[in-house]
Amino acid sequence: MAIAKAERLMNLALCLLGARRPLTKRELRASIEAYVEAYGPGEAVAFGSGEAGAASGTGDGATGSEESFSRMFERDKDDLRELGLVIDTVDNLDGETGYVARRDSNRLPPITLDAAEATALGLAARVWQQARLAAAASGALQKLHAAGGMPPGTIPEQGGERQLSTLEPHIPAREAAFEPLMLACRDRRPVVFDYRKSNAARPERRHVEPWTLECWRGHWYLAGWDRERQAERVFRLSRITGPVRSRAAAFTAPVPDQVTVRETVERWAGEGATSTARIRLRAGAGYPLRARALHTRELDDGWDELEIPYGHGLDAWLVEFGPDVVVLEPAELRADVIDRLRAVAKG
Secondary structure, three states: OOHHHHHHHHHHHHHHHHOOOOEEHHHHHHHOHHHHHHHOOOHHHHOOOOOHHHHHOOOHHHHHHHHHHHHHHHHHHHHHHHOOOOOEEEEOOOOOEEEEOOHHHOOOOOOOOOHHHHHHHHHHHHHHHHOOOHHHHHHHHHHHHHOOOOOOOOOOOHHHOOOOOOOOOOOOOOOOOHHHHHHHHHHOOOEEEEEOOOOOOOOEEEEEEEEEEEEEOOEEEEEEEEOOOOEEEEEEHHHEEEEEEEOOOOOOOOOOOOOOHHHHHHHHOOOOOOEEEEEEEEOOOOHHHHHHOOEEEEOOOOEEEEEEEEOOOHHHHHHOOHHHEEEEEOHHHHHHHHHHHHHHHHO
16 A cells, blocks of 8 residues: 555544544545645635635536545545444435544454463464465554553564564465465355376366365365365365466355364375384484384484384375385385376476
């Protein structure tokens, strides 16, 4: 937003909030400097200037000026309402429409959050650290803190006076697909995007009815209804290529009351497996695999040997670690990983 427009909106908001009675458009035009500079004071001040046409507003220039002012005023009023200001319209005895922003309608009740609620809000705001609403989310937390609604110590101070703890939760949202998918989930709008599976050389076009987004082990996943496959599917956002386009159409499948994104991803990654696999992992690499290891044995050649849970989809996960992982057994897992690597190499 340009500085001039921001200042004009601020002045309009203050004028509406400070008025003791509804003000007409004519009165607002004469009271706000930006309107006076752009279009003149209008009838409220122009009378007595000695020029009948300009004073009465009957000249062609005055008519055009009035129309331009009206368009700007309507845009400014809509912008303020979009920002959250409640503006009431009241017709006076002369039939003119007046505008006022009553303080009781634009004042939040006292807000007090306990430590758990404040932590949840702070964690949600950190999702936007790499997204378009980062400044808005940070500003909202600072306003709550300034109003006394946040417990002490829950919001980092400005100016680098207090650094974030290294143990503080961090939820990145770097994927370009995050924001449009979040909005599509909120508005219940189908989306179209290109998606490349881990073992595919090229992406495929997917038509999805998005349900929810969830972060698991540092990666964001979308759960929704795949229209072509007529089944629920989970998509990893980092594998979405190109833009996400929304469609103005209704959902064709019911949205379940509970969507188990994490359970679905865990199942595909072998979290619920009853068997195990043995792999070699390069020293200093593959922390997620080490965190899941049932047994770890350090080798002498810069590698470690790990025993990890084995279930459906583990091959797709192991491929992501590239040359840092070598599958020892079982043989079918080793073959699946090799096939996936060959498919990627051919692409």
